[in-house]
Amino acid sequence: MSEPTIYELSSPGRRGVRYPASDVPLSPLPEDCLRKDLPLPELSELDVIRHFTNLSKLNYSIDSGYYPLGSCTMKYNPKINEETARLPGFAFTHPLQPVETVQGNLALMFELQEWLKEISGFASVSLQPAAGAHGEFTGVMIIRAYHLSRNDTKRTKMLIPDSAHGTNPATSAMSGFEVVGIPSDARGNVDLEALKKVCDDQVAGLMLTNPNTLGLFEENILEVIQMVHNVGGLVYGDGANLNALLGIARPGDLGIDVMHFNLHKTFSTPHGGGGPGSGPVGVAKHLADFLPGPIVDIIEEGDDDTPPLYGLVTPPKTIGRVKSFYGHFGMMVRAYTYIAMHGPDGIRQIAENAVLNANYLLSLLRGKYHLAYDRICMHEFVLEGRWDDAPEVHALDISKRLMDYNFHPPTNYFPLIVHEALMIEPTETENKQTLDAFAEAMLKIAEEAHSNPQVLKDAPHNTPVGRLDEVKAAKELVLCCWIPEKDA
Amino acid sequence: MFVPHTDTEREQMLRSIGVGSVEKLFDAVPSKYRFPKLDLPQALTEMEAMQQLTDLSLANESARDLACFLGAGAYNHYIPAAVDSIIRRGEFLTAYTPYQPEVSQGTLQAIFEYQSLITNLTGMDVSNASHYDGATATAEAAVMAYHNFRGRRQKFVLSPTVNPQYRETLRTYLQGYEGIEVVGDEKDADPFLRPEDLFSLIDQNTALVVVQYPDFFGRIFDYTALAQKVHEAGALFAVAVNPMALGLFKTPGEFGADIVVGEGQPLGIPMSFGGPYLGIFATRSEFVRKISGRLVGETVDGNGRRGYVLTLTAREQHIRRERATSNICTNQGLIALASTVYMSLLGKNGLREVAELCYHKAHYAAEKIGAIPGYSLCANAPFFHEFLVCCPIPVEEINLHLLDHGILGGYDLGKDYPSLKNHMLIAVTEMNTKEDIDMLCEVLEEVSHE
Numbered sequence: 001m002s003e004p005t006i007y008e009l010s011s012p013g014r015r016g017v018r019y020p021a022s023d024v025p026l027s028p029l030p031e032d033c034l035r036k037d038l039p040l041p042e043l044s045e046l047d048v049i050r051h052f053t054n055l056s057k058l059n060y061s062i063d064s065g066y067y068p069l070g071s072c073t074m075k076y077n078p079k080i081n082e083e084t085a086r087l088p089g090f091a092f093t094h095p096l097q098p099v100e101t102v103q104g105n106l107a108l109m110f111e112l113q114e115w116l117k118e119i120s121g122f123a124s125v126s127l128q129p130a131a132g133a134h135g136e137f138t139g140v141m142i143i144r145a146y147h148l149s150r151n152d153t154k155r156t157k158m159l160i161p162d163s164a165h166g167t168n169p170a171t172s173a174m175s176g177f178e179v180v181g182i183p184s185d186a187r188g189n190v191d192l193e194a195l196k197k198v199c200d201d202q203v204a205g206l207m208l209t210n211p212n213t214l215g216l217f218e219e220n221i222l223e224v225i226q227m228v229h230n231v232g233g234l235v236y237g238d239g240a241n242l243n244a245l246l247g248i249a250r251p252g253d254l255g256i257d258v259m260h261f262n263l264h265k266t267f268s269t270p271h272g273g274g275g276p277g278s279g280p281v282g283v284a285k286h287l288a289d290f291l292p293g294p295i296v297d298i299i300e301e302g303d304d305d306t307p308p309l310y311g312l313v314t315p316p317k318t319i320g321r322v323k324s325f326y327g328h329f330g331m332m333v334r335a336y337t338y339i340a341m342h343g344p345d346g347i348r349q350i351a352e353n354a355v356l357n358a359n360y361l362l363s364l365l366r367g368k369y370h371l372a373y374d375r376i377c378m379h380e381f382v383l384e385g386r387w388d389d390a391p392e393v394h395a396l397d398i399s400k401r402l403m404d405y406n407f408h409p410p411t412n413y414f415p416l417i418v419h420e421a422l423m424i425e426p427t428e429t430e431n432k433q434t435l436d437a438f439a440e441a442m443l444k445i446a447e448e449a450h451s452n453p454q455v456l457k458d459a460p461h462n463t464p465v466g467r468l469d470e471v472k473a474a475k476e477l478v479l480c481c482w483i484p485e486k487d488a
Numbered sequence: 489m490f491v492p493h494t495d496t497e498r499e500q501m502l503r504s505i506g507v508g509s510v511e512k513l514f515d516a517v518p519s520k521y522r523f524p525k526l527d528l529p530q531a532l533t534e535m536e537a538m539q540q541l542t543d544l545s546l547a548n549e550s551a552r553d554l555a556c557f558l559g560a561g562a563y564n565h566y567i568p569a570a571v572d573s574i575i576r577r578g579e580f581l582t583a584y585t586p587y588q589p590e591v592s593q594g595t596l597q598a599i600f601e602y603q604s605l606i607t608n609l610t611g612m613d614v615s616n617a618s619h620y621d622g623a624t625a626t627a628e629a630a631v632m633a634y635h636n637f638r639g640r641r642q643k644f645v646l647s648p649t650v651n652p653q654y655r656e657t658l659r660t661y662l663q664g665y666e667g668i669e670v671v672g673d674e675k676d677a678d679p680f681l682r683p684e685d686l687f688s689l690i691d692q693n694t695a696l697v698v699v700q701y702p703d704f705f706g707r708i709f710d711y712t713a714l715a716q717k718v719h720e721a722g723a724l725f726a727v728a729v730n731p732m733a734l735g736l737f738k739t740p741g742e743f744g745a746d747i748v749v750g751e752g753q754p755l756g757i758p759m760s761f762g763g764p765y766l767g768i769f770a771t772r773s774e775f776v777r778k779i780s781g782r783l784v785g786e787t788v789d790g791n792g793r794r795g796y797v798l799t800l801t802a803r804e805q806h807i808r809r810e811r812a813t814s815n816i817c818t819n820q821g822l823i824a825l826a827s828t829v830y831m832s833l834l835g836k837n838g839l840r841e842v843a844e845l846c847y848h849k850a851h852y853a854a855e856k857i858g859a860i861p862g863y864s865l866c867a868n869a870p871f872f873h874e875f876l877v878c879c880p881i882p883v884e885e886i887n888l889h890l891l892d893h894g895i896l897g898g899y900d901l902g903k904d905y906p907s908l909k910n911h912m913l914i915a916v917t918e919m920n921t922k923e924d925i926d927m928l929c930e931v932l933e934e935v936s937h938e
């Protein structure tokens with residue numbers, strides 16, 4: 001039996017919350033301006049709690065099981081983060097309070113900016129962007145503003161490797177650039193020859209993900225960056241995969257000009273079923289003036305007895321605001337808590353163990369699954385979910401079958417350059433037993449693919465619903481529900 | 489810190505990989521830059537971190553310590569305990585975007601219910617699964633309008649009474665589109681303008697007209713005539729809403745809005761120094777394929793059981809890449825869930841009740857403040873829970889005095905509107921008691937004598 005919707009659970013006149021009666025005299029309401037009807041459901045508090053608790057049980061989550069979803073860094077989200085973010089001094093501050101009354105918030109943001117700079121090797125950071133894609137937009141607009149500030153108006157092209165995430169080309173297009181694709185070479189790196197051919201004075205920049213979405217460190221990273229710089233272009237770093245580089249290499253040192261961080265991946269803020277994220281942007285010195293403002297800075301130095309006074313400043317050549325206020329502050333508190341609990345050594349251990357886990361898991365699966373690019377991987381790797389001698393089986397079938405073994409599937413069909421991609425990111429917080437159990441399930445499925453492919457095609461068998469009819473969903477487009485007629 | 493491996497396990501794993509040390513895994517990293525020394529503070533234990541964060545939080549004064557009359561885009565409302573209790577559940581908190589529907593029905597159904605509630609609240613046909621916040625949702629409305637006319641209409645009319653931060657964000661978003669002209673909110677525009685005053689700006693080149701409801705100064709206008717004018721010119725009409733006001737007032741759908749955007753923060757989201765909040769984005773059916781962001785649709789599985797999936801994904805970046813309607817990927821999932829729980833708890837009567845409480849308290853406050861010598865109200869229209877006060881001395885000075893009395897004063901409008909120096913925007917919600925309001929009036933009276 002599926003869980004009814006809140007509209008189906010509604011009963012006229014039922015109440016979930018009560019409010020105090022007005023303690024001021026009532027004023028007349030402007031009748032002409034009022035709505036006639038507010039068709040929202042009516043439930044008790046218990047109705048609501050039970051409904052959403054029941055819904056929650058239909059979800060797979062990190063807290064309940066292994067979630068090796070490539071490119072998403074589904075690491076454990078420490079519970080302390082949830083406590084610190086809810087401290088009343090943080091949660092109940094209004095964003096427009098006088099700065100003197102929010103020195104704690106500003107100190108936290110300032111320090112987080114400093115730590116992100118230190119970890120990444122950038123000169124300046126804005127915490128404003130709301131997620132990875134929003135950080136990309138910010139960074140690409142900064143590249144645009146940089147060229148325009150030099151009266152360099154001919155740069156219309158953004159170079160994007162074919163392994164890039166969909167947000168990269170989408171971002172470039174919405175920022176006014178023409179997208180030029182760059183193929184990958186046989187080792188999964190950017191093809192240097194192809195890059196050379198398109199590098200000219202119309203290139204605004206290159207959007208590079210490193211490690212790339214194959215989970216491979218770009219072996220010619222310094223040459224790639226140099227080639228783009230040589231023709232006057234800038235290099236954008238998609239920081240989605242920063243988990244592999246913490247304490248290993250700083251993107252800023254490698255020559256990347258601008259990059260976004262995903263606090264919701266690398267720095268353990270929870271994904272929340274699709275957000276909120278947080279996508280701060282770091283830039284090298286020559287781009288600092290273009291960052292979206294306001295950012296936090298010290299406006300009056302302190303001394304031994306008094307702390308500095310923090311304030312909000314807007315960089316002089318800013319691209320402008322990219323959202324309201326200063327960014328997802330609640331996510332910043334969580335990321336701050338996480339970094340504070342790691343220190344320099346702990347930070348490096350995150351990357352080391354993420355990479356160790358990925359290579360270990362790969363070592364257990366190699367030979368049973370095709371591997372398009374067989375190298376030491378970084379934090380993730382991409383298998384092919386297909387065999388010539390099991391032609392009816394697709395990556396999606398393997399994914400669905402994994403659910404029967406109580407695992408969340410890997411990322412499917414991304415990156416696009418691998419046939420039937422299964423992108424697996426173990427993360428550093430999983431123990432060896434879990435990785436062994438996952439590998440065992442994957443091996444079992446590889447066997448089933450040959451001995452009993454139908455069991456894969458019919459999977460999943462034990463989930464709350466089976467495979468859903470996506471064609472019907474798109475054709476009939478039922479996007480909302482109402483209170484059933486009889487009760488309305 | 490959260491790595492589980494013992495030394496023995498690590499050895500076993502390295503052996504399986506066939507390398508001698510973890511360092512060997514990083515040979516592809518240019519040696520010159522490999523393993524930088526990081527200058528970060530030494531690691532804290534959980535106990536120490538809790539203390540440090542508590543200390544930082546105590547360096548703030550919050551709406552828990554102060555009577556808050558500050559709004560201007562973020563509002564201090566009561567959040568029933570059940571909201572947080574649901575969104576803290578690990579099953580919601582630690583799931584990813586529901587790409588695999590068979591194991592994500594909880595998230596998917598909750599989003600479907602969110603879409604339904606927003607649709608009903610705004611009087612529109614469809615809502616997306618959320619946008620980042622009110623400002624970015626407004627900007628995305630402009631992007632949608634641009635694409636709707638394939639770039640052939642290039643004028644975007646913004647009322648100066650739209651939140652200044654939304655307007656700035658919209659401008660940032662449109663920088664990359666060639667030939668675009670954003671008009672209506674120039675620095676010398678009359679901030680007290682009425683909807684009719686925008687008529688003269690609307691023409692055959694206009695793609696979109698954006699207004700706010702209630703507007704940035706809290707005023708309620710009937711936008712029906714404006715919507716008609718916009719549609720006569722063939723343009724689209726977007727309304728940025730405060731969803732709390734829709735508990736009481738006519739919906740933008742009734743005015744004929746094509747797009748409704750807004751800041752969902754009043755619906756059960758803590759102020760949290762500006763985020764994370766919730767971008768509302770709703771539109772009419774005919775634009776469903778042009779909407780940005782995720783959509784959840786109802787369907788069935790092989791056994792005819794009802795279920796939910798992400799749908800119309802061909803609009804999105806992971807399929808359509810550079811031709812996508814937007815680059816948005818991660819949205820505000822958990823915050824949308826919080827607002828869904830909030831709206832479910834309050835229901836039709838509760839939401840109206842809170843909106844009415846805000847209305848009555850704000851009107852009580854306005855009347856009292858308007859009667860204080862030296863202060864005057866600038867309301868030339870009905871208002872909801874926010875209103876404009878012309879003050880005898882600079883707002884910043886007044887606010888310092890108010891702080892001394894434990895009051896967080898209103899927003900200084902002079903920052904955004906040069907002609908509104910000494911004007912304060914005061915917000916009143918159900919959280920403000922009569923006592924708070926009386927105290928506010930007392931101090932305002934006191935400072936006007938100084």
Ligand SMILES: Cc1ncc(COP(=O)(O)O)c(C=O)c1O
Pocket residue numbers: 071072131132133134165167168209213238240241262277279816817818
């Ligand atoms: C490589 C890569 N780039 C960009 C993004 C977009 O990030 P977000 O979802 O935070 O907008 C993702 C996340 O899915 C990603 O994996």
